[in-house]
Amino acid sequence: MVHADSTSLYLGLISGTSMDGIDAALASFDPAPRVRAALTHPYPDDLRTRLLELAQGDGATTLDEIGALDARIAACFAQAALALLERANVSPRAVRAIGSHGQTLRHRPNAQPRFTMQLGDPNLIAERTGITTVADFRRADFAAGGHGAPLLPIFHAALFARPGEVRGVLNLGGIANLTVLQADGRVLGFDIGPANGLLDAWCALNTGAAFDRDGAFAARGQVDPALLKRLLDEEYFRAAPPKSTGREQFHLEWLRARLRDDSRKPENVQATLVELTARSVADAVRAYAGAARELLVCGGGTHNPLLMRALQAALAPLPVHSTLEHGVNPDYVEATAFAWLARERLAGRPGNLPSVTGAKGPRMLGGIFEKPL
Numbered sequence: 001m002v003h004a005d006s007t008s009l010y011l012g013l014i015s016g017t018s019m020d021g022i023d024a025a026l027a028s029f030d031p032a033p034r035v036r037a038a039l040t041h042p043y044p045d046d047l048r049t050r051l052l053e054l055a056q057g058d059g060a061t062t063l064d065e066i067g068a069l070d071a072r073i074a075a076c077f078a079q080a081a082l083a084l085l086e087r088a089n090v091s092p093r094a095v096r097a098i099g100s101h102g103q104t105l106r107h108r109p110n111a112q113p114r115f116t117m118q119l120g121d122p123n124l125i126a127e128r129t130g131i132t133t134v135a136d137f138r139r140a141d142f143a144a145g146g147h148g149a150p151l152l153p154i155f156h157a158a159l160f161a162r163p164g165e166v167r168g169v170l171n172l173g174g175i176a177n178l179t180v181l182q183a184d185g186r187v188l189g190f191d192i193g194p195a196n197g198l199l200d201a202w203c204a205l206n207t208g209a210a211f212d213r214d215g216a217f218a219a220r221g222q223v224d225p226a227l228l229k230r231l232l233d234e235e236y237f238r239a240a241p242p243k244s245t246g247r248e249q250f251h252l253e254w255l256r257a258r259l260r261d262d263s264r265k266p267e268n269v270q271a272t273l274v275e276l277t278a279r280s281v282a283d284a285v286r287a288y289a290g291a292a293r294e295l296l297v298c299g300g301g302t303h304n305p306l307l308m309r310a311l312q313a314a315l316a317p318l319p320v321h322s323t324l325e326h327g328v329n330p331d332y333v334e335a336t337a338f339a340w341l342a343r344e345r346l347a348g349r350p351g352n353l354p355s356v357t358g359a360k361g362p363r364m365l366g367g368i369f370e371k372p373l
Contacts (some may be wrong), residue, residue, distance in 0.1 A: 018172025172301025
């Protein structure tokens with residue numbers, strides 16, 4: 001078993017808006033980011049089902065359930081970390097810190113009062129793993145007037161920025177978000193709109209499958225131009241950054257309100273949702289990254305060949321490439337980012353970009369929850 005220098009390794013944990021499992025990445029960052037091992041640890045079926053209900057339904061719950069979910073999610077996160085270390089044959093003593101994003105249940109940047117909620121008690125994670133845990137990354141930026149999202153652009157800049165070159169980085173998770181790396185080093189980023197979240201929800205409703213493997217369900221259908229027009233006529237798409245969103249806005253009821261009737265074939269709706277993602281991404285890229293030389297794509301959506309082809313068609317002639325072509329596994333960019341953010345927090349460096357989130361200034365993100373004595 002490896003007992004490396006205790007400052008060299010960091011472990012990142014996140015379950016995103018797709019809620020399809022906990023991504024875990026073990027990484028080092030000196031002299032450059034390197035993922036040593038990674039895995040996706042599934043939620044128990046009943047827990048995932050309930051989290052999805054809360055995230056895209058009316059949110060009706062109780063204080064007791066919130067407390068229980070906080071503990072159950074944390075236990076799953078700790079299990080994911082320990083499973084990864086076992087796979088990598090690395091001792092917990094070799095890991096300087098865990099960066100845990102937690103599970104977002106609500107994100108309300110435009111509410112009064114504004115709030116964002118991630119569950120997964122970091123005290124429990126630190127206790128069960130024996131590793132100092134950094135968590136609650138979003139609320140310091142929120143308190144400074146920012147959206148607390150997206151947080152990945154600062155890490156995308158560390159990974160992919162090239163002096164004198166404009167690049168776009170697209171994350172296709174439950175929500176699509178875009179990072180624009182400018183030639184002069186400036187960074188812009190924002191949530192575009194729905195990606196896998198709506199695709200998965202409609203697929204599950206109509207086929208029983210958790211997601212549309214290889215885009216096969218959508219491939220049986222045809223894009224409905226009238227429905228697509230109504231979907232794109234959403235005020236959020238026209239809003240200027242900084243902006244962020246989630247399942248609270250783009251959920252099945254949002255879709256049903258625009259279907260207007262139930263006569264459409266489910267596969268045609270699925271095909272239209274693929275085109276919605278492609279078109280909304282293309283509009284955002286042209287508006288804010290028109291000078292980009294390429295678009296790098298990460299996240300679960302990279303495994304949907306129909307979606308990737310739709311993106312390439314909507315953005316032609318701009319090249320669209322998976323981050324894998326640049327040596328970075330697209331499935332674990334987010335988890336690696338939270339390992340990096342934990343490192344930044346322990347080093348006393350800011351983890352946000354006010355140009356992205358709209359915060360009043362740079363802020364150190366996350367609380368530090370020490371490992372057991």
